[in-house]
Amino acid sequence: xxxxxxxxxxxxxxxxxxxxxxxxxxxxxxxxxxxxxxxxxxxxxxxxxxxxxxxxxxxxxxxxxxxxxxxxxxxxxxxxxxxxxxxxxxxxxxxxxxxxxxxxxxxxxxxxxxxxxxxxxxxxxxxxxxxxxxxxxxxxxxxxxxxxxxxxxxxxxxxxxxxxxxxxxxxxxxxxxxxxxxxxxxxxxxxxxxxxxxxxxxxxxxxxxxxxxxxxxxxxxxxxxxxxxxxxxxxxxxxxxxxxxxxxxxxxxxxxxxxxxxxxxxxxxxxxxxxxxxxxxxxxxxxxxxxxxxxxxxxxxxxxxxxxxxx
Numbered sequence: 001x002x003x004x005x006x007x008x009x010x011x012x013x014x015x016x017x018x019x020x021x022x023x024x025x026x027x028x029x030x031x032x033x034x035x036x037x038x039x040x041x042x043x044x045x046x047x048x049x050x051x052x053x054x055x056x057x058x059x060x061x062x063x064x065x066x067x068x069x070x071x072x073x074x075x076x077x078x079x080x081x082x083x084x085x086x087x088x089x090x091x092x093x094x095x096x097x098x099x100x101x102x103x104x105x106x107x108x109x110x111x112x113x114x115x116x117x118x119x120x121x122x123x124x125x126x127x128x129x130x131x132x133x134x135x136x137x138x139x140x141x142x143x144x145x146x147x148x149x150x151x152x153x154x155x156x157x158x159x160x161x162x163x164x165x166x167x168x169x170x171x172x173x174x175x176x177x178x179x180x181x182x183x184x185x186x187x188x189x190x191x192x193x194x195x196x197x198x199x200x201x202x203x204x205x206x207x208x209x210x211x212x213x214x215x216x217x218x219x220x221x222x223x224x225x226x227x228x229x230x231x232x233x234x235x236x237x238x239x240x241x242x243x244x245x246x247x248x249x250x251x252x253x254x255x256x257x258x259x260x261x262x263x264x265x266x267x268x269x270x271x272x273x274x275x276x277x278x279x280x281x282x283x284x285x286x287x288x289x290x291x292x293x294x295x296x297x298x299x300x301x302x303x304x305x306x307x308x309x310x311x
């Protein structure tokens with residue numbers, strides 16, 4: 001009896017794994033653009049430590065073993081933590097992208113804290129980041145107050161030669177598509193980190209009614225946060241679940257356009273697989289048990305991106 005039960009469990013697990021792989025292949029190949037090899041094009045996929053416990057060394061080791069090219073982290077002014085980060089990056093031969101931002105509700109204080117953080121991140125000489133991604137300003141700051149973040153980073157990008165992007169994130173200055181369009185029209189050199197899952201949530205749609213603005217944004221994208229959102233939230237429980245097919249296809253259609261542009265330019269594109277822990281990750285009531293394994297969902301997305309874009 002016990003042997004039969006074990007055999008059933010092993011068979012069920014193997015069947016589930018096979019279905020998972022089939023699901024990944026199906027999504028990766030759906031309407032996959034036919035592309036010719038592009039000289040100079042490169043895609044790099046980063047891991048997030050958001051919701052991941054343990055040391056920096058253990059996280060970097062795990063990311064390397066999974067097949068990531070690098071990691072994305074918030075910049076810290078803690079010298080001990082900086083040493084841990086840069087030592088682990090060197091040990092495991094990983095790239096780095098830094099997040100910068102502020103939380104102050106006063107615009108002047110917020111800007112001052114932001115300037116210090118991004119100056120430190122771009123000024124350090126331990127390892128040059130692939131990019132700086134910014135959680136810039138606040139949705140309740142005035143246009144002029146939020147514009148100061150863009151103006152400062154445009155000058156800093158010219159001075160340092162670094163790729164500096166502002167994220168389309170709820171609560172920040174680019175929280176909604178029409179608001180972002182106003183900034184894009186004002187600042188032709190504004191570069192974006194696309195986390196379009198936030199716009200899906202803000203506008204309660206897959207943005208079919210704002211295609212012109214979305215396309216304008218896609219032309220500015222240098223970095224992508226690869227999380228699948230939907231009309232009522234910024235994160236599906238598992239992108240391989242069939243009920244999210246339309247949302248998954250919409251996100252990949254947007255990402256396809258960015259990758260195709262980068263291929264034509266012979267440039268680099270970076271992705272961060274950024275499915276997050278509770279309360280981004282849906283949970284069971286009372287127990288708050290996550291409905292999916294966070295690490296496996298992110299690794300599955302990384303594998304999916306490689307299947308779709310690496311060849």
